Structures are given as C-alpha cells and as structure tokens.
Amino acid sequence: MRGEPLLRVEDLAFGYGARIVGAGVGFAVFPGEVLCLLGPNGCGKTTLFKTLLGLLPARAGRVLVEGESVARWPRARLARTIAYVPQAHAALFPFSVREVVLMGRASRMRPFASPGRADHAAAEAALAALGIGHLAERVYTEISGGERQLALIARALAGEPRLLVMDEPTASLDFGNQARVLGQIRRLSARGLGVVLSTHDPGHAFLCADRVALLREGALAGLGAPAEILTPESLERLYGVPVAVVPLGGGAGTVCTPRLP
Incomplete structure (x- = not known):
C-alpha cells in the first residue's frame, strides 16, 4: 500500500471567501487505502x-495528486482523477440505473458528444463491479436507498478515477445496506483505488478504514490507525459525550456507543 501517496494535503487552510473554516490540515492517502x-x-x-x-480554492497550503499541485489543473482533468460520491438521493427524472452510471463518463467525453463503445463498456464494468448489473434497466427513482447508493458509487467508478471522495455514503441507509456499502468500499480499495x-x-472506521482522521473545529485532532486513534477519551473530546469502545469477539469488529447522561 505504501510508496508514493496518491493524495497529499499539506498545511491546508480552507473556507468560504474571507471566512476560514479550517487550517493547518495535513494528511496523505495511498493507493488502495481507505481514510475515514x-x-x-x-x-x-x-x-x-x-x-x-x-470546488473551493485552498486558502493556504496545497492539495497534491501524485506529487503534483492541482491548483491549476483544468476541471476535466481533476474530475477524471477524483470522483465524488454524494449521499444517496432521489433524482428528479426517471433515468434508468444504467443511464445514471453512464453519466459518470462525462469527464472523459468531448463536449456534446454521445457515449461511445468504450463509455458503455466502462459503465457495464462498473455495474458488474458493484454487483448491480441486474438493476441496470430499473428506474433509479424506484429502487431502494441502498441500491441508489451503490448506483452512485458505480457512476463514480465508471469515470475510472484514481481517488473516490465519499460524503457520508451510509447516511439514511438501513443496517444491512450500510454493511453492503462498506463492504463495497473495501473491495474498491483492494483494486487499488484511494478512498x-x-x-x-x-x-464504520473499524469496519472499512485503514486510517482515520479526526476533525474538530477545522483542525486535525488525531490521525492514525482506528485502533490507535478511536479511544473513549479521543471520541469524548471529539463529540462532547462519554463513549464506550467495545471490541467484539471472533474478529467481528468494534462497537462505539455513547454513554447516555
């Protein structure tokens, strides 16, 4: 996994206009690694x-991909390299799942061009990789939340990125679908993607992450392996409530739960 990092963030300050939201943030993501x-x-x-x-310019510091600052990269190049997976949502138009996934090829197509053979092949490969080929003809607005989330991941994967940025990919999903999405994240990292x-x-960090970063008031409050960073003390400082961290037997993972006042 180690070697040259795919993504490196150096002393980054970020915010909106004159308002600085965070500063001094630094971390790296390697190919095949999941950072939570x-x-x-x-x-x-x-x-x-x-x-x-x-989407926002760095206020200070640098974002580097494979050692190169992305500050002056064209949008298309950045989109081909880093794909974004939002929280599952219901689209307004009744596209099929295949059509939604095919949209992930937009960054690799010329403006106003129609998808070609390579684009369709990439979309089919992404559907197969996520195990949702059987949903290809289903209407995206009519499938379950977990299925929509997998379709969004497949859409990102169809663009053949090196890095996936995923905003709360398990939000609003039921228990089973959370496990399915986290399992797919591990499988994607095993293929060499950074996440x-x-x-x-x-x-969830114990289930799928190689490393975890704690962000508090715009600054890093911890960075390292989940077992080292996610302690009752660090989680209480992060969230302001007492937290129990309980390893489960048989390699079943670790449960983190707040202690009610």
Whole structure:
C-alpha cells in the first residue's frame, strides 16, 4: 500500500471567501487505502471535501495528486482523477440505473458528444463491479436507498478515477445496506483505488478504514490507525459525550456507543 501517496494535503487552510473554516490540515492517502474522516457537525468536513474536489480554492497550503499541485489543473482533468460520491438521493427524472452510471463518463467525453463503445463498456464494468448489473434497466427513482447508493458509487467508478471522495455514503441507509456499502468500499480499495469518506459512526472506521482522521473545529485532532486513534477519551473530546469502545469477539469488529447522561 505504501510508496508514493496518491493524495497529499499539506498545511491546508480552507473556507468560504474571507471566512476560514479550517487550517493547518495535513494528511496523505495511498493507493488502495481507505481514510475515514470523523467529526461533529459544523467541524468543516464538507468544506474540506469541496476544497479537495477543486470546488473551493485552498486558502493556504496545497492539495497534491501524485506529487503534483492541482491548483491549476483544468476541471476535466481533476474530475477524471477524483470522483465524488454524494449521499444517496432521489433524482428528479426517471433515468434508468444504467443511464445514471453512464453519466459518470462525462469527464472523459468531448463536449456534446454521445457515449461511445468504450463509455458503455466502462459503465457495464462498473455495474458488474458493484454487483448491480441486474438493476441496470430499473428506474433509479424506484429502487431502494441502498441500491441508489451503490448506483452512485458505480457512476463514480465508471469515470475510472484514481481517488473516490465519499460524503457520508451510509447516511439514511438501513443496517444491512450500510454493511453492503462498506463492504463495497473495501473491495474498491483492494483494486487499488484511494478512498476518503466521512461518516458519523466511528464503528464504520473499524469496519472499512485503514486510517482515520479526526476533525474538530477545522483542525486535525488525531490521525492514525482506528485502533490507535478511536479511544473513549479521543471520541469524548471529539463529540462532547462519554463513549464506550467495545471490541467484539471472533474478529467481528468494534462497537462505539455513547454513554447516555
């Protein structure tokens, strides 16, 4: 996994206009690695993601991909390299799942061009990789939330990116679909993709992440392996409530739960 990082963030400051939301943030993501970002509401996770995606300019510091600053990259090149997976949502138009996934090829197509053979092949490969080929002809607005989330991941994968940025990919999903999405994230990283994801459940980091970054008030409050960083003390400092961290037997993972006052 180690070697040259796919993504490196150096002393990054980020925000909106004159308002600085976070500063001094630095981390790296290697090919095949999952980095999980944890933090309370309002800590700057979304603003950080928008800066990584080039939607907001860095206020200070640098974002580098494979050692090269992306500050002057054309939007199309950045979109081909870093794909964004939003939270599952219901689209307004009744596209088929195949059509939604095919939209992920937009960054690799000429303006106003129609999808070609290579684009359709990439979309079919992404559907197969996520195990949702049987949903290809289904209407996207009529499938379940978990299926929509997998379709959005397939859409990102169809663009053949090197890095996935995922904003709370398990939000609003039921217990089973959360497990399916986290399992797919592990499989994608095993194929060599770098993944940065945010979640509100520290237990998810134990399930799918190689490393975890804690963001509090726009600054890094911890960075390292989940077992080292996600302690009762660090989680209480992060969220302001007592937290129990309980390893489960038989390699079943670790449960993090707040202690009610």
